[in-house]
Amino acid sequence: MEHSEILSRCDHTLLRQDCTVAEIIELCDDAIRFGCASVCIPPCHVAGAKNYVGDRMKICTVIGFPNGYATPRAKAFEAQDAVKNGADEIDMVINLAMVKDACWESLLDEIKSVRAFTQDHVLKVIIETCLLTEEEKRMLCSIVAASGADYIKTSTGFSTGGATREDVALLRECCPENVKVKASGGISSFEDAEAMIALGADRLGTSRLVKLAKEEEKNP
Numbered sequence: 001m002e003h004s005e006i007l008s009r010c011d012h013t014l015l016r017q018d019c020t021v022a023e024i025i026e027l028c029d030d031a032i033r034f035g036c037a038s039v040c041i042p043p044c045h046v047a048g049a050k051n052y053v054g055d056r057m058k059i060c061t062v063i064g065f066p067n068g069y070a071t072p073r074a075k076a077f078e079a080q081d082a083v084k085n086g087a088d089e090i091d092m093v094i095n096l097a098m099v100k101d102a103c104w105e106s107l108l109d110e111i112k113s114v115r116a117f118t119q120d121h122v123l124k125v126i127i128e129t130c131l132l133t134e135e136e137k138r139m140l141c142s143i144v145a146a147s148g149a150d151y152i153k154t155s156t157g158f159s160t161g162g163a164t165r166e167d168v169a170l171l172r173e174c175c176p177e178n179v180k181v182k183a184s185g186g187i188s189s190f191e192d193a194e195a196m197i198a199l200g201a202d203r204l205g206t207s208r209l210v211k212l213a214k215e216e217e218k219n220p
Helices: 003-007 021-033 043-053 072-084 096-100 104-115 134-147 165-174 190-198 208-218
Strands: 010-013 038-041 058-063 089-093 122-126 151-153 180-184 201-206
Touching: 003 190, 003 208, 010 021, 010 180, 010 208, 021 038, 021 043, 021 208, 038 043, 038 089, 043 058, 043 072, 058 072, 058 122, 072 089, 072 104, 089 104, 096 104, 096 134, 104 122, 104 134, 134 151, 134 165, 151 201, 165 180, 165 190, 190 201, 190 208, 201 208
Parallel strands: 010 038, 010 201, 038 058, 058 089, 089 122, 122 151, 151 180, 180 201
Antiparallel strands: none
16 A cells, blocks of 8 residues: 555644644644645644644544543533634544443433534544453444444543554444544554554554655655
């Protein structure tokens, strides 16, 4: 697979707490130059980034990030605010306490509360696979499908682990075709990325691939 095709599936990501406006602008410039799917950035930078890129690049941001334990109303407000500020795509973190307590209806309602404010925008649901049992992962595939979300996403990249090939394959197996899979966290090479795509990931969340592409330009 050509590196350009892999990059076209990449949400070029910068979610570090202290990232600056200059870094966000550089992120956007690089994403545009390498044809990425979007830039994934903190909510506080959405308005400025959208004003900067216009229609040249999709803006993705995160909701309830990275712990997911904000209330459903707070997450819904975050989503509404992000869309108002210009976000094209929303990546929300679920309430993992609800998962561990098997509060499936409450969890479904939480995702639907965010979906209500993102009807015309892509919604990705982060389930943090590294903290889940296989049974919980399978159940969450059903919950995400029922919620009307567009993607199920493996990880925040801020927990104890990121995407694994086994998890990507499991999510793709358990989700209906209309729910896509985003692999995120720990993707450090084009070989890793290609393997994730082959196993069923439609989108990749990573900060590393564009850096590698820039290095390749310098050392062809």
